[in-house]
Amino acid sequence: MTGEVDMATADALFAAATPAGVTGATLDLRAVTFFDSAAIHALIRLAERFPGTLEVLPSGRVRRVLDISGLSDQPWLKQDRG
Template identity: 80%
Template sequence: MDQAGGDTDFSATGEVTGDRVTVTVRGEVDMSTADALFRVATPEATAGATLDLRAVTFFDSAAIHTLIRLAERYPGTLEVIPSDRVKRVLDISGLGEQPWLRG
């Protein structure tokens, strides 16, 4: 499954294994692409998600809101692997110590 937002530098590709989806995200996650990320990360019949954000170059408040929505959708089963840039934004926003955040 692949979704592209309005920005051509964004991609989110999801792969479902069992009841878990792994989403690899590249480029900018902002208000024009955050909904596409959410859709890719929430296919039917999934109980957990891993988001690989190591190739994300921009992450704004809409992206943060998407992570919060995903944490609510997947309580205890969300895992987020951030890029350094994403980690910094989450630290600044007060979300740097969330249990779903890795690395």
């Protein structure tokens, strides 16, 4: 994903990550510049859909929003790799 994940695009994010037959997902959000509560809701839905098989690679802005939201310790949120 690139750009903004918000009320207008969060459902598309969820749909893209959940095609039929998929049992896990890796979301590369390192190029996301805006992330709102609708985006957080989509991540929570994905975590419920893919327990133990979801990975989220956050941008700094995404990580900040998840930190503020109290979600920074979720197992699906991956640490920076560099």
